[in-house]
Amino acid sequence: MKSFIAVALFAGIIAMASAENYACHTNVTVGCTNNVQTPVICHARFGGIDNVESGIQSYINLNLHKSYQYLLMSAFYNSYQKNRPGFNKLYKSMSDRSFDDAIELIKHVTRRGGQVDFRAISQHPNSIAQSKLKLEEDELHSLGIALDIEKTLTADATHVHYQSTHGRPHDPHTAHFVEEKYLGRQADSVRQLSGYVNDLSKIMNQRDPSLGVYLFDQYLEKQ
Template sequence: MKPFTALTLFAGIIALASADNYACHSNVTVGCSNSASTPVVCHSRYGGIENVESTIQSYINLNLHKSYQYLLLSSFYNSYQKNRPGFNKLYRDLSDRSFDDAIDLIKHVTRRGGQVDFRAISQHPNSIAQSRLKLEEDELHSLGIALDIEKTLTADAGHVHYQSTHGRPHDPQTAHYIEEKFLHKQADSVRKVSGFVNDLSKIMNQPDPSLGIYLFDQYLEKQ
């Protein structure tokens, strides 16, 4: 009796699995058809990506905008008048990082079945076309600008994380991605740049800070 019961149960499981497989196959076949009247269901969108996609779009734009600002600062300190290779290197590295972060965010959106609207980037108030940056600042004030940029990037990463966890439905995969890729790194960056600001402010308070600024620039070049 037991072998018969086991065989019946096994056959039932196989039948259910087969039915599920055929049902899935049928749905995929219909959903992926090229008919204009058929709703598209063959995509990688799931969870709460709709609730956070526009926020990620804004964060992409912010990273591109800040990358451009850092590039301006880098070029300014690379001129023959300023000749600060250490500051040039610092701001070029930060520019490259923000640009790479924007590319990574674009990949995240497309991986989740979304699209990035580059027209929105060009029309956004924080777009590159709208960028305004005073380049007449000295080294200390330029570091103050960098610290403000890093805190802005950190705050916006936190906003994306908040939207991912508090939206309904929430999107845990995006929340984990932002936490792993951005929040930890931004905390380290804010700490590093704030340290530079405090160190250089002590040097600038000296009667003749020119040698100290030169040595500080050499220190940045070796980082």
């Protein structure tokens, strides 16, 4: 009796396995016959990656562009004429961060089976090639530019998160990735820069702000 039950159970399992739709297995098997009409379905794409891929592409481009802007600002304040090591350090760290963020986004897209179109990056209106950054002599206005940049990066990260949570189908993996890596840190960056802008604006309103600006730069260098 026990042997009969075991045989029946084994046969049921085999029947269930046969009923499964092993799409990738079938595709690979057919692919060995060099049938070019067979659709490629054995890939790493799943969930709502199709809904968010273009948004991530745009965010990659934006990070590369802003990294370039911050790098120019850093070099500007590192010259012997300006000699602001604190501002140089601040903008260099922000340039490195934006570049690293672009690399992480590229890894995320390729891990999910997507591709990054670098031609689109060079042709985008916010690309490095199209950049026309006006370098400000005034340290206060440079902080204003940095605050605008951070708000733009935050808005783009929020847009990607919205696409991944409201698209059909959803892409919870991308939503979690953006929320954990970008949104909280961007909020902190906006808060920090807005504080710098308000502090330095009070210094600049003095009759002779030169000493105050120097001390503020020293403060930035120690951060």
